[in-house]
Amino acid sequence: MKSNMAGEELMNKIVSLCKRRGFVYQNSEIYGGMANTWDYGPMGVELKMNIKNAWWKDFVRERENVVGLDSAIIMHPDIWKASGHLDSFNDALIDCKSCKSRFRADHIIEDAIGMDVEGKTAAEMTEIIHNEEIKCPVCGSKDWTDARLFNLMFKTFQGVVEDSSSVVYLRPETAQGIFVNFKNVVDTMRVSLPFGIGQIGKAFRNEITPGNFIFRTREFEQMELQFFVKPGEDDEWFAYWKKYAMDWLTGLGISAENLDYHDHSPEKLAHYSKATTDIIYKFPFGWEELWGIANRTNFDLSTHMEHSGKKMTYFDNESGEHIVPYVIEPSVGVDRLLLAFIVEAYTEDEVDGSTRVYLNLHPALAPVKAAVFPLSKKEPLVNMAREIYDKLKKVFNVEYDESGSIGRRYRRQDEIGTPYCITVDFDSIEDKKVTIRERNTLKQDRVEIDRVLDYLLERI
Numbered sequence: 001m002k003s004n005m006a007g008e009e010l011m012n013k014i015v016s017l018c019k020r021r022g023f024v025y026q027n028s029e030i031y032g033g034m035a036n037t038w039d040y041g042p043m044g045v046e047l048k049m050n051i052k053n054a055w056w057k058d059f060v061r062e063r064e065n066v067v068g069l070d071s072a073i074i075m076h077p078d079i080w081k082a083s084g085h086l087d088s089f090n091d092a093l094i095d096c097k098s099c100k101s102r103f104r105a106d107h108i109i110e111d112a113i114g115m116d117v118e119g120k121t122a123a124e125m126t127e128i129i130h131n132e133e134i135k136c137p138v139c140g141s142k143d144w145t146d147a148r149l150f151n152l153m154f155k156t157f158q159g160v161v162e163d164s165s166s167v168v169y170l171r172p173e174t175a176q177g178i179f180v181n182f183k184n185v186v187d188t189m190r191v192s193l194p195f196g197i198g199q200i201g202k203a204f205r206n207e208i209t210p211g212n213f214i215f216r217t218r219e220f221e222q223m224e225l226q227f228f229v230k231p232g233e234d235d236e237w238f239a240y241w242k243k244y245a246m247d248w249l250t251g252l253g254i255s256a257e258n259l260d261y262h263d264h265s266p267e268k269l270a271h272y273s274k275a276t277t278d279i280i281y282k283f284p285f286g287w288e289e290l291w292g293i294a295n296r297t298n299f300d301l302s303t304h305m306e307h308s309g310k311k312m313t314y315f316d317n318e319s320g321e322h323i324v325p326y327v328i329e330p331s332v333g334v335d336r337l338l339l340a341f342i343v344e345a346y347t348e349d350e351v352d353g354s355t356r357v358y359l360n361l362h363p364a365l366a367p368v369k370a371a372v373f374p375l376s377k378k379e380p381l382v383n384m385a386r387e388i389y390d391k392l393k394k395v396f397n398v399e400y401d402e403s404g405s406i407g408r409r410y411r412r413q414d415e416i417g418t419p420y421c422i423t424v425d426f427d428s429i430e431d432k433k434v435t436i437r438e439r440n441t442l443k444q445d446r447v448e449i450d451r452v453l454d455y456l457l458e459r460i
């Protein structure tokens with residue numbers, strides 16, 4: 001039923017479900033809310049953790065040639081000079097002089113005349129906005145300031161003195177923490193090329209126009225892999241990680257028709273990149289970047305070598321040479337991915353003449369794997385249900401619920417995407433069996449109590 005729903009209507013339903021069922025709350029709500037800032041509730045934090053665990057398992061732990069890292073958010077400020085972020089990590093912003101609204105200049109142009117201006121200077125964008133007589137989307141005025149560059153890094157001070165010598169930045173990507181630890185990992189772990197370093201952590205960008213719920217925010221989490229390869233083998237590994245990331249998404253339930261690749265044209269490439277392909281997803285507000293895969297060449301290791309004066313080379317036993325490896329980087333935002341999984345999973349169908357909403361989440365991602373219900377609050381049903389719950393909770397995140405009608409209990413679990421509901425009824429006392437209902441098909445199986453754990457393990 002989702003396919004017929006307009007994007008805005010679908011987004012409204014998703015935002016409302018996220019709040020109602022404890023996935024995502026408005027941040028600082030009791031103080032009127034902090035714009036474009038969100039908190040994850042009890043269901044959201046489970047879903048987020050399951051996404052991160054799935055990524056860590058498939059990109060780090062189960063791969064012989066990838067190790068993990070957890071680096072600090074605030075790092076030496078020279079890192080951002082070396083990486084190019086201080087000089088180049090900018091967006092052009094422009095203000096409407098009449099209503100004082102502020103916009104990203106590239107968005108204003110793209111929305112008004114459909115022109116892609118990536119790579120153009122602020123002065124060139126100002127000229128386009130004047131020549132094309134583009135109007136302010138809020139008040140319709142054509143009275144603009146000039147576009148000017150705005151660095152996206154959050155700046156703060158370390159220590160008690162607030163002067164230029166104590167300026168530090170919140171990292172805008174986790175990747176630099178990996179690059180500056182490259183030598184540590186090579187010297188302390190038995191890694192040989194090709195090998196990767198993976199990291200999950202917070203990143204911060206002072207976005208001019210955050211929005212679309214948790215899609216673009218100023219504080220977000222990234223899952224990044226820097227995969228180091230010999231120069232000359234980079235194209236092959238670039239193709240490998242593009243496919244691997246795409247297969248990972250479809251393996252976790254995102255349908256291939258809602259995913260695509262988008263190659264960046266040479267003028268759109270970031271300052272460090274030789275080639276970048278985004279995996280894009282069909283969000284309710286349009287096709288947007290979900291996952292960036294970049295060939296960063298040896299830019300980062302070389303620049304850190306130059307700025308720090310420390311050797312960042314790798315000794316290649318085969319050739320007997322010291323080389324600076326190339327890097328292939330698949331980088332994805334956890335929050336954006338969580339939104340894509342919820343959008344994909346949101347389903348409405350009709351049950352007993354009324355609309356039912358359920359999240360068709362992959363069982364590995366579902367926040368709650370099973371819910372246990374006694375049909376009534378009477379003994380011995382409660383005791384039997386509690387025994388099942390106590391056994392299952394050691395293995396999965398499960399819920400116990402004895403309140404309200406069974407129908408309402410099912411609806412709640414459907415909306416949070418619980419794949420299995422287990423009901424202990426009066427027949428259970430005699431036959432020592434329970435009814436297990438599957439979320440999508442509503443199919444019910446009668447299963448011996450002793451077999452419930454195995455039944456779930458076979459399916460989750």
Ligand code: GAP
Pocket residue numbers: 172173174175205207214215216217218220222224289290291292329331332333334335336337
């Ligand atoms: N280290 C490379 C890098 O950071 P990026 O394309 O700027 O590349 C990678 O970001 C991914 O991080 C994006 O594909 C997106 O999933 C996520 N991301 C970037 N900015 C974001 C924001 N403001 N809010 C939420 N997620 C964001």
